[in-house]
Amino acid sequence: MNDTLIKVEDLCKIYNPGENEVRALDHVSLEIKKGELVAIIGQSGSGKSTFMNMLGCLDVPTSGKYYLNGTDVSEMTDNELSEVRNHEIGFIFQGFNLIANLNAIENVELPLIYRGIDRKTRHELAIESLKMVGLEKRMDHKPSEMSGGQQQRVAIARAIAAQPPVILADEPTGNLDSASSKEILAILKKMHKTGRTVILITHDNGIAAQARRVVRIMDGKIESDTINPDFDQEEA
Template sequence: MKKLVEIKDVCKIYNPGENEVRALNHVNLTIGEGELVAIIGQSGSGKSTLMNMLGCLDTPTSGKYFLHGHDVSHMTDDEQSDIRNREIGFIFQGFNLIQSLTAMENVELPLIYRGVGKKERERLADAALNSVGLEKRKTHRPNEMSGGQQQRVAIARAIAQAPPILLADEPTGNLDSASSKEIMKIIKRLYAEGRTVIIITHDPGIAAQAKRIITISDGMIQSDIINPDYKED
């Protein structure tokens, strides 16, 4: 399996000195292309800091982060922004949709930032919304949709230009159980289609649906296992 993500001896320290907080403490991690990984930890475990590293939203105090073999750990903000646009699709707990835009327009927006032409981005957005079962909701705004439908729009936005990594931060955290099952089914289908999916969660039930489970606590990886109970949908 080809390496996609490689983190080497990464530390993230806040408030250096007497009151320092080691959010990440000498973390080493490799994730290959086409994996379905859950990173699980409680509040304060370091999982959100690790997510920010993986998503090029933050840089380590020390250590290295390689993405596709390129060291992205100390890039400038503009360089990291470019990496995020090209390499990573984000799915957030809070959906992060723009309320004044339709589902179609929300999915198209990142494509505009990437310089995709009008016809092509309409084609990509249309295909992405179809793939998550929102054929009849393309002209609806977020306040006209359920939480599960809004999260499906967010997934369509994340996958529209087929980024190598999908990074899902508590993707079912704001959803009821039925909607959660629906969203996880879509995420597992995307994995089955060959995408690399990394789920950040505090919920053991969500983590148990991943093929590989990484547990983090006190800024350190406590366990990294292949899920013996993993089942393909």
């Protein structure tokens, strides 16, 4: 059985090809196995956001290959990429991206509507995922009636409701205080423990230290790829 979920080979992303070209990604190769908890860390301008856009099928590489679950997604059309994003990847962003006039359940249900899931099933999935993030008492609340940490938990519930194989979290604690950040990281670790593949994109060493594996990006290249010796599997 092949347990490789993500395989990136010689990936390049070049902006303004020619004299003033910018190599946002410069021959990056990487494999991520099913069920891993990986942090991709880099400073602003390092290429980590470009890399996240590639992994999330939000953009296509200039050259190189990207296999997701054994399928080459690097040469897909926009419509095909949209399908992949819809079914394979759960996104958690720094901005919670919730719809202001919808309550928590309705926000979580929204992507499930696009997936064609019937009303009863999506309602059950939304309730289940909100319970997983500890919001069973806030299901009828709108974003304005919740704290930042609670809104981010709704965003996580939305990302995991359809049970996608990959959870891609881009600076998921960027807008939160330290107590809320801790809660969100604990939830992401819990996801990992249930077998999800969780990829954290961050510039923060403290957050990267929560992951089992840390990939550092600098100048569009992978600078290091290490297993965190202090990672506590039990705690996770």
